[in-house]
Every structure is written in structure tokens, then in C-alpha cells.
Amino acid sequence: MDVNHLTTEEIPSSSSPGLLKNVQELAIDGEEPPPRYIRKDSDHKEKKQVPAHESLSVPIIDVSRLLPASSGREKEDEMEKLKSALNSWGLFQAIGHSIPKSLLDDINDVSKQFFDLPIEEKQRYTRSEEDEIVDLQGYGSDTIVSDDQVLDWSDRLYLLIQPQEQQKLRLWPDPPSHFRRTLNEYSVKAGSVAEVILKAMARSIGLEEYSFINQLGGQPMVYARFNYYPPCSRPDLVYGIKAHADGGAITILLQDPEVEDLQVLKDDQWISVPCMPGALLINVADQVQIMSNGIFKSPIHRVVTNKERERLYLAMFYGAKFDKEIEPTAGLINESNPRMFRKVKVKDYLEVFFPKYLLGERAIDWAKV
Ligand SMILES: O=C(O)CCC(=O)C(=O)O
Numbered sequence: 001m002d003v004n005h006l007t008t009e010e011i012p013s014s015s016s017p018g019l020l021k022n023v024q025e026l027a028i029d030g031e032e033p034p035p036r037y038i039r040k041d042s043d044h045k046e047k048k049q050v051p052a053h054e055s056l057s058v059p060i061i062d063v064s065r066l067l068p069a070s071s072g073r074e075k076e077d078e079m080e081k082l083k084s085a086l087n088s089w090g091l092f093q094a095i096g097h098s099i100p101k102s103l104l105d106d107i108n109d110v111s112k113q114f115f116d117l118p119i120e121e122k123q124r125y126t127r128s129e130e131d132e133i134v135d136l137q138g139y140g141s142d143t144i145v146s147d148d149q150v151l152d153w154s155d156r157l158y159l160l161i162q163p164q165e166q167q168k169l170r171l172w173p174d175p176p177s178h179f180r181r182t183l184n185e186y187s188v189k190a191g192s193v194a195e196v197i198l199k200a201m202a203r204s205i206g207l208e209e210y211s212f213i214n215q216l217g218g219q220p221m222v223y224a225r226f227n228y229y230p231p232c233s234r235p236d237l238v239y240g241i242k243a244h245a246d247g248g249a250i251t252i253l254l255q256d257p258e259v260e261d262l263q264v265l266k267d268d269q270w271i272s273v274p275c276m277p278g279a280l281l282i283n284v285a286d287q288v289q290i291m292s293n294g295i296f297k298s299p300i301h302r303v304v305t306n307k308e309r310e311r312l313y314l315a316m317f318y319g320a321k322f323d324k325e326i327e328p329t330a331g332l333i334n335e336s337n338p339r340m341f342r343k344v345k346v347k348d349y350l351e352v353f354f355p356k357y358l359l360g361e362r363a364i365d366w367a368k369v
């Protein structure tokens with residue numbers, strides 16, 4: 001059987017002769033997670049896990065201080081903080097981003113309403129198996145690339161937002177009746193935040209502010225991914241999303257206001273990212289690591305599971321258009337800072353990235369010189 005590009009619903013489960021269900025249904029049945037979801041690593045035993053209340057040091061950046069209207073000392077200080085946050089953590093909590101709390105609540109509401117729909121309703125938006133692995137839009141759980149792959153305890157709805165003319169609106173749910181309008185509204189606002197951050201990042205390391213944005217192709221390619229993590233009877237054995245780094249340029253995450261299941265690997269410890277209602281979590285992804293010649297690092301992160309509570313999360317991925325080529329920005333390379341990455345076509349990178357991501361492996365080494 002060619003297992004490439006099959007979804008979990010289509011491969012025979014090793015625990016039952018029938019078809020695998022989506023994760024939400026597995027969770028409702030409350031059974032032990034099937035063997036395919038059980039992690040094989042002994043990671044959790046080897047590395048220390050630091051709970052959120054002890055990890056107050058996840059950096060916080062006030063986006064309003066990075067705006068053109070802001071000036072002087074305040075702006076310089078915030079820029080310095082941004083640089084150091086990205087250099088040491090690769091992520092930060094963004095406050096002062098000016099997206100109204102009511103809109104953040106609305107997007108959480110429509111997301112919840114979607115995942116609360118009966119399974120047959122949600123399956124109307126199931127992604128098409130003919131689609132390329134780099135553009136698998138629609139509803140589903142993990143794509144299977146290998147028989148050995150350990151599956152994640154999450155379902156998701158993945159939609160391209162930009163370029164607008166490439167949107168597949170038949171995959172945008174309706175109902176929930178406000179889904180499309182709310183996602184469009186949020187995308188515009190989050191897009192402005194992404195632009196401010198990409199510019200500030202470039203300036204913070206002495207580059208012209210459009211350096212990264214220009215490499216992305218002016219207007220970045222944007223995907224939204226709604227993640228749904230049902231409760232899991234065996235959090236000791238199952239991940240919501242296995243350890244990975246993101247493949248775009250930056251990611252903006254709208255966090256669940258209450259469930260702290262996201263962890264970031266720092267100094268060889270898994271640090272829980274605390275919930276910060278109203279803040280956005282922004283992380284560097286591989287394309288910025290390449291364009292910044294490794295000054296900014298794409299952090300490894302993962303989602304654990306818990307027994308009691310479901311969790312929702314919206315990730316917006318900003319990256320270069322598929323046909324673009326990216327490389328370390330010229331001004332960053334000199335005798336003492338040699339080039340660390342090759343020039344890579346983004347589509348080629350993502351074709352390497354996605355299968356590795358699904359297997360819990362990193363792609364960035366592929367782009368190294
Ligand atoms: O759900 C989360 O907290 C993070 C999701 C994530 O890492 C991703 O979608 O790439």
C-alpha cells in the first residue's frame with residue numbers, strides 16, 4: 001500500500017480491523033490511545049520539564065513600542081529586548097499588539113464552534129488527498145508518510161489565507177456562520193503585527209527594515225492552522241504535537257487562555273510557556289533562521305496532552321511564496337560570520353520539511369552549507 005498522502009482515517013488501525021478515527025472521536029470513546037499514538041522516545045525521562053509558574057522568564061515584548069510612531073530610547077530598548085529574546089529563546093509573548101480582546105475571543109469562539117460540529121459536518125471540509133504535501137488544506141489529522149510514524153493527538157483545520165486568489169473557500173466552514181468574517185478580520189490584524197515584527201527583527205540586527213519581507217516576496221504566504229487537542233487518557237505516553245520547529249518565517253500563536261500544554265526546548269530543558277490572556281505568542285521559524293544566517297534560531301517546541309481538558313490553538317504561519325528563493329542576507333556575512341545556509345527554493349525546502357516534521361525530525365540541516 002502506498003501510504004504517502006493518506007490520512008489517518010484511511011489507514012487500517014493496528015488495534016482494530018476498521019478505519020482509524022479522527023482524534024476527537026478516539027477521545028470521546030475514552031479508550032487507551034492506539035499504539036500508533038504512543039511515543040517511542042524516552043525524551044520525557046531524559047530532560048527536565050519546567051512548569052509554567054517557574055518559567056516567568058519567557059520574554060515579553062511590547063509591539064506598540066516597535067511601531068514607526070514610537071521613537072527614541074523606548075524604541076531602542078524594545079528593539080534590543082526583541083533581539084535578545086529571539087536570540088536566546090526564539091520566541092516571545094507579544095503585548096501591545098492592538099488586536100482587540102473581543103476579536104481574540106471571537107476567533108476562539110468560532111474555532112470551538114467548528115470543532116463542536118458533528119463529525120459528518122466537519123468532514124465536509126476534509127482535505128483532498130491529491131493535494132501536494134506542502135499545501136494540504138482542509139480538515140484532518142496527521143498525514144501518514146511512514147509506517148513507523150508516531151501520530152499526534154490532535155485534529156486540525158488548515159487554510160491558506162494569502163495570496164487571496166489561491167484561497168480554497170469551499171474548505172472554509174460555514175457554519176459557524178461568523179467563521180469566515182472573523183478569520184478574515186483576524187488575519188488582517190495579525191498580518192499587520194507580523195509585518196511590524198519582521199521589520200523590527202531586521203532592524204534589530206542592523207539590516208534595512210524590508211530585508212526579510214522582500215525575500216518573502218513582498219506579501220508573505222500565510223496559512224492559518226486551527227489545532228484541537230482533545231483530553232487524552234495517557235498524557236505520559238502521547239503528545240499533542242511532537243517536538244518540531246516551524247517551517248515558515250515567523251508564527252503567530254493565539255494561545256488557549258487556560259491550558260498550558262505548550263513547551264519550548266531551552267538549555268536542554270522543556271519549559272512550559274505560561275498562558276498570558278490577551279497576548280500573542282510569536283516564534284521564529286526556519287526561514288528566518290536561514291535569512292538571518294542563524295542569528296535568530298527557530299525554537300524546538302512541542303505540545304503535551306492532559307487528561308481533563310480540551311485545548312484550542314490558532315497558529316498563523318508567515319513564510320515566503322513557494323517559488324521564492326531565500327538565503328542569508330548579504331549584510332550579515334563577512335569573514336568572521338561565514339555563510340551558514342545555502343540559497344534554497346522555498347518549495348524545495350518545504351518538500352523536505354513536511355515529511356521530516358511528521359516524523360519528528362528537523363529539516364534545517366538540509367539547508368546548511
Ligand atoms: O498548539 C500549540 O500550542 C502550538 C502549535 C504548533 O506548534 C504548530 O501548529 O506548529
Ligand SMILES: [Fe+2]
Pocket residue numbers: 244245246301
Ligand atoms: Fe509549531
